[in-house]
Amino acid sequence: xxxxxxxxxxxxxxxxxxxxxxxxxxxxxxxxxxxxxxxxxxxxxxxxxxxxxxxxxxxxxxxxxxxxxxxxxxxxxxxxxxxxxxxxxxxxxxxxxxxxxxxxxxxxxxxxxxxxxxxxxxxxxxxxxxxxxxxxxxx
Amino acid sequence: xxxxxxxxxxxxxxxxxxxxxxxxxxxxxxxxxxxxxxxxxxxxxxxxxxxxxxxxxxxxxxxxxxxxxxxxxxxxxxxxxxxxxxxxxxxxxxxxxxxxxxxxxxxxxxxxxxxxxxxxxxxxxxxxxxxxxxxxxxx
Amino acid sequence: xxxxxxxxxxxxxxxxxxxxxxxxxxxxxxxxxxxxxxxxxxxxxxxxxxxxxxxxxxxxxxxxxxxxxxxxxxxxxxxxxxxxxxxxxxxxxxxxxxxxxxxxxxxxxxxxxxxxxxxxxxxxxxxxxxxxxxxxxxx
Amino acid sequence: xxxxxxxxxxxxxxxxxxxxxxxxxxxxxxxxxxxxxxxxxxxxxxxxxxxxxxxxxxxxxxxxxxxxxxxxxxxxxxxxxxxxxxxxxxxxxxxxxxxxxxxxxxxxxxxxxxxxxxxxxxxxxxxxxxxxxxxxxxx
Amino acid sequence: xxxxxxxxxxxxxxxxxxxxxxxxxxxxxxxxxxxxxxxxxxxxxxxxxxxxxxxxxxxxxxxxxxxxxxxxxxxxxxxxxxxxxxxxxxxxxxxxxxxxxxxxxxxxxxxxxxxxxxxxxxxxxxxxxxxxxxxxxxx
Amino acid sequence: xxxxxxxxxxxxxxxxxxxxxxxxxxxxxxxxxxxxxxxxxxxxxxxxxxxxxxxxxxxxxxxxxxxxxxxxxxxxxxxxxxxxxxxxxxxxxxxxxxxxxxxxxxxxxxxxxxxxxxxxxxxxxxxxxxxxxxxxxxx
Numbered sequence: 001x002x003x004x005x006x007x008x009x010x011x012x013x014x015x016x017x018x019x020x021x022x023x024x025x026x027x028x029x030x031x032x033x034x035x036x037x038x039x040x041x042x043x044x045x046x047x048x049x050x051x052x053x054x055x056x057x058x059x060x061x062x063x064x065x066x067x068x069x070x071x072x073x074x075x076x077x078x079x080x081x082x083x084x085x086x087x088x089x090x091x092x093x094x095x096x097x098x099x100x101x102x103x104x105x106x107x108x109x110x111x112x113x114x115x116x117x118x119x120x121x122x123x124x125x126x127x128x129x130x131x132x133x134x135x136x137x138x139x
Numbered sequence: 140x141x142x143x144x145x146x147x148x149x150x151x152x153x154x155x156x157x158x159x160x161x162x163x164x165x166x167x168x169x170x171x172x173x174x175x176x177x178x179x180x181x182x183x184x185x186x187x188x189x190x191x192x193x194x195x196x197x198x199x200x201x202x203x204x205x206x207x208x209x210x211x212x213x214x215x216x217x218x219x220x221x222x223x224x225x226x227x228x229x230x231x232x233x234x235x236x237x238x239x240x241x242x243x244x245x246x247x248x249x250x251x252x253x254x255x256x257x258x259x260x261x262x263x264x265x266x267x268x269x270x271x272x273x274x275x276x277x278x
Numbered sequence: 279x280x281x282x283x284x285x286x287x288x289x290x291x292x293x294x295x296x297x298x299x300x301x302x303x304x305x306x307x308x309x310x311x312x313x314x315x316x317x318x319x320x321x322x323x324x325x326x327x328x329x330x331x332x333x334x335x336x337x338x339x340x341x342x343x344x345x346x347x348x349x350x351x352x353x354x355x356x357x358x359x360x361x362x363x364x365x366x367x368x369x370x371x372x373x374x375x376x377x378x379x380x381x382x383x384x385x386x387x388x389x390x391x392x393x394x395x396x397x398x399x400x401x402x403x404x405x406x407x408x409x410x411x412x413x414x415x416x417x
Numbered sequence: 418x419x420x421x422x423x424x425x426x427x428x429x430x431x432x433x434x435x436x437x438x439x440x441x442x443x444x445x446x447x448x449x450x451x452x453x454x455x456x457x458x459x460x461x462x463x464x465x466x467x468x469x470x471x472x473x474x475x476x477x478x479x480x481x482x483x484x485x486x487x488x489x490x491x492x493x494x495x496x497x498x499x500x501x502x503x504x505x506x507x508x509x510x511x512x513x514x515x516x517x518x519x520x521x522x523x524x525x526x527x528x529x530x531x532x533x534x535x536x537x538x539x540x541x542x543x544x545x546x547x548x549x550x551x552x553x554x555x556x
Numbered sequence: 557x558x559x560x561x562x563x564x565x566x567x568x569x570x571x572x573x574x575x576x577x578x579x580x581x582x583x584x585x586x587x588x589x590x591x592x593x594x595x596x597x598x599x600x601x602x603x604x605x606x607x608x609x610x611x612x613x614x615x616x617x618x619x620x621x622x623x624x625x626x627x628x629x630x631x632x633x634x635x636x637x638x639x640x641x642x643x644x645x646x647x648x649x650x651x652x653x654x655x656x657x658x659x660x661x662x663x664x665x666x667x668x669x670x671x672x673x674x675x676x677x678x679x680x681x682x683x684x685x686x687x688x689x690x691x692x693x694x695x
Numbered sequence: 696x697x698x699x700x701x702x703x704x705x706x707x708x709x710x711x712x713x714x715x716x717x718x719x720x721x722x723x724x725x726x727x728x729x730x731x732x733x734x735x736x737x738x739x740x741x742x743x744x745x746x747x748x749x750x751x752x753x754x755x756x757x758x759x760x761x762x763x764x765x766x767x768x769x770x771x772x773x774x775x776x777x778x779x780x781x782x783x784x785x786x787x788x789x790x791x792x793x794x795x796x797x798x799x800x801x802x803x804x805x806x807x808x809x810x811x812x813x814x815x816x817x818x819x820x821x822x823x824x825x826x827x828x829x830x831x832x833x834x
Contacts, residue, residue: 002555004523004554005553005554005555006271006519006522006523006551006552006553006554006555007551007552007553007555007556008518008519008549008550008551009549009550009551009552010548010549011547011548011549011550012548013685015599015600015601015685016599016600017573017597017599017600017642018597018600020201022199022200024199033200033205035207036639036640037640039640039641039642039646041573041598041641041642041646042573042598042600042642043571043572043573043600043639043640043641043642043643044571044572044573044595044598044599044600044601045600045601045602046572046600046601046602046685046686054555056676057517057519057520057523057556060439060441061439061450061515061517062514062517062519062520063517063519064438064519064551066450067247067549068452083592083599084592084593084595084599084600085595085597085599086486086595086597086599089597090595090597091626093177097201098200099201100196100200100201100202100478101147102145102147102201102202102203103195103196103201105145106143106145106196121555125258129569129571129602130146130150130602131149131150131151132148132149132150132206133147133150134145134146134147134148134203135146135148136143136144136145136146137143137144137145138144138145138193138194138260139146139278139556149312152407154321154322154323154407154466155297155322156319156320156321156322156364157322157323161477161478163477164422171481172478174485175361175362176362178362178363178364178368179321179365180295180320180363180364180368181295181319181320181364182293182294182295182322182361182362182363182364183293183294183295183296183321183322183323183324184293184322184323184324184517185323185324185408221315222321223314223315223321224316224317224319224321225295225317225319225320225321228319229317237478237479238479239474239478239479239480240425241423241425241472241474241479241480241481242479244423245421245423245474249408249506257331268291268293268324269324269428270427270428270429271425271426271427271428271484272425272426272428273423273424273425273426273481274424274426275421275423275424276422276423276425277422277423277424277471277472277538278556282801282830282831282832282833283831283832283833284800284801284829284830284833285829285830285831285834286796286797286827286828286829286834287827287828287829287830288826288827289825289826289827289828290826296642298618300616300617302616311617311622313624332833333730333833335795335797335798335801338719339717339793339795340715340792340793340794340795340797340798341729341795341797342797342829344728345827346730347793374759375618376617376618377618378617378618378619379564379615380562380564380613380618380619380620381613381618382559383562384562384613399833402595408567409566409567409568410563410564410565410566410567410623410653411563411564411565411567412562412563413563413565414560414562414563415561415562415565416561416562416563416610416611416677417695430824432738432739432740432824433738433739434712434736434737434738434739434781435739444722453778453779454779456779456780456781456785457783458712458713458737458780458781458784458785459712459736459737459739460710460712460739460778460780460781461710461711461712461713461737461738461739461740461741461781462710462739462740462741463740463741463824463825500731500738501731501734501738502734502736502738503712503734503736503737503738506736507734507736546708546710546741547741576757578755578756580755589756589761591763630814632764653757654756654757655757656752656756656757656758657703658701658703658752658757658758658759659752659757661701662699662701662752667804686704686706687705687706687707688703688704688762689703689706690701690702690703690759691701691702692699692700692701692702693699693700693701693703694700694701694702694749694750694816695702695834
């Protein structure tokens with residue numbers, strides 16, 4: 001019988017600029033829908049990212065996944081890509097996708113999903129500010 | 140095919156006085172069960188409230204729900220009602236209901252449930268102190 | 279030559295109800311000056327208290343002051359006195375003194391000052407909320 | 418019809434030393450797998466522990482479980498056992514079990530599971546650092 | 557004799573984009589000195605701002621300064637000016653001044669200094685991230 | 696005229712084991728004075744370290760000191776030395792000096808003092824736990 005399932009969490013962060021804008025809308029509609037977040041010159045955030053991996057601890061190591069390995073994966077595939085960047089201008093992922101917190105979490109999920117063993121469930125929590133945050137997938 | 144489901148969270152707070160007391164019990168029993176929380180002259184807390192809404196991001200906006208709209212709903216229906224109030228004396232909701240953290244979370248859930256589109260799942264997390272908190276409904 | 283001076287800090291907390299009201303003023307003036315904090319039925323807070331003691335570490339123990347001793351002093355003279363109390367009704371200190379954060383910090387300073395060796399400097403930091411706090415004496 | 422189910426949470430903490438080492442492996446393999454965590458002289462952490470109990474609030478008290486009772490149970494069965502201890506040397510639980518965060522959470526779950534009424538679901542969240550934490554069972 | 561001096565603190569926040577660049581330097585030197593912070597397309601931060609005011613509590617109100625008044629001053633003169641802005645492009649203050657945390661704190665100090673009664677001492681603490689912050693003037 | 700003086704702060708952390716014991720005392724006295732902190736098998740902490748540097752911002756860079764440089768200095772001279780170590784057994788500094796928070800802060804101060812330009816004032820804040828912390832030199 002296998003050991004029980006455990007969730008492990010690793011917290012990282014990155015700082016980025018972004019703006020919210022739908023190119024299919026008029027400037028007026030963008031300003032009305034997105035308010036201050038539509039500022040043409042961008043604004044920015046310190047994003048706190050929590051990556052959750054659910055799985056069975058390895059009986060030999062006692063680890064679900066080595067946190068150093070998980071941290072390096074996040075660094076290579078997520079934070080090096082987004083840290084100190086303008087999400088709209090400097091990244092492929094958000095050239096045609098609005099960098100809302102919801103969309104950033106979904107993008108990060110897919111970036112990591114293909115790098116993490118399919119036996120593990122994966123969940124992303126992203127804090128845009130201390131008071132606005134998202135989780136994907138929802139439970 | 141719809142976009143995947145995301146949870147969005149908004150954190151607000153309010154400060155209130157309360158006491159725990161069951162009017163069907165003797166003073167002795169109330170003191171024994173509720174201890175310091177039974178103080179006849181009330182005590183108080185800074186309540187931190189996290190409202191979680193699960194749903195599909197709108198493909199046009201990239202939002203599950205506009206956080207400004209959600210924040211305004213919480214302000215109108217919850218924090219304006221409870222902030223700087225005595226929960227036992229100043230509110231209808233806790234005139235005949237003990238304002239335990241559990242009951243406050245349930246009341247807040249119902250206040251918001253009728254204002255938020257039924258397509259969205261709703262969850263309430265309430266911190267009475269940094270070390271005592273509740274979530275409703277439980278998962 | 280004595281060892282250099284070090285500041286040591288101990289964080290404690292208490293939960294209390296209060297209201298702000300000046301009995302020499304009309305109800306209208308109290309409402310205008312104190313706003314929601316004037317609510318006749320009280321509201322409340324989780325107060326976080328940080329007590330700072332500056333002194334020379336004892337060469338034998340390496341301690342400025344034993345944190346267990348300091349914590350017990352704070353418990354006996356401050357938090358047991360104010361925790362789960364109505365500051366206006368249940369305490370002598372605030373019967374005729376408005377329990378503003380400023381005044382609570384000054385009162386706590388004097389309660390502890392007479393219990394702590396005069397060779398040590400003392401400072402009080404009091405958080406009424408995460409966003410409103412005070413320090414006494416100011417530096 | 419019973420009242421709805423609520424999750425209640427109590428946060429406690431303890432400070433302990435530990436090292437990660439698998440006695441069936443060579444020193445080289447232990448150093449390679451566990452890195453700095455394999456240090457023969459131990460290192461340590463401030464562990465933050467959140468115990469979650471899911472259940473129906475008692476209609477008379479408004480409590481799922483009295484937080485004072487829950488806090489006392491955690492103190493008696495967990496924090497008094499592990500606080501200011503060397504997990505590898507001073508505890509029975511980790512004499513032959515690697516004190517990874519995953520294993521500590523599982524051990525704490527079982528210590529509390531037998532003391533808490535089976536009608537309640539139980540979940541353990543353990544922070545080894547602010548950035549590395551685990552939850553058991555995973556959801 | 558006047559009442560003793562107390563420090564009061566108000567915490568606010570704003571989100572902004574910025575880049576660090578000295579127009580008198582070559583691109584190479586800017587990249588070498590400012591690293592990722594020199595990104596031509598900007599990056600951003602959630603800035604946490606703590607405004608400290610030292611003064612004598614008014615014997616009638618028990619306040620050094622009304623926190624609502626202080627919060628409104630900060631909103632009018634600081635956060636409305638910088639929130640959701642690109643500091644380099646959208647503000648007069650940083651058109652010719654590098655928006656380092658040091659300079660932002662100094663600018664905020666001067667914006668507030670002329671609005672706050674000279675009898676009060678003023679100090680600014682600015683968190684660019686949880687791990688990098690500044691205070692002006694230094695003590 | 697030089698620019699005004701600013702304090703800059705960098706937060707780092709390390710995890711270590713330690714015990715408090717005075718070799719000139721009997722076991723009984725050590726147990727009485729240090730209580731649980733005297734455990735012969737060590738316990739441990741997550742230490743949070745805040746290094747404060749006061750100085751004049753360079754007019755060309757807008758920096759008091761480059762935070763990357765400061766962070767690297769702290770890493771090289773402090774956290775690489777103490778992280779995941781047993782302070783009593785693995786370090787020269789605490790072979791004959793009790794690793795109280797007071798003494799650790801003083802040692803860190805001297806390790807950094809000789810690496811940081813004498814024009815800058817230096818201050819160390821060290822959190823042993825969230826509730827026990829020290830600052831050196833005291834102000």
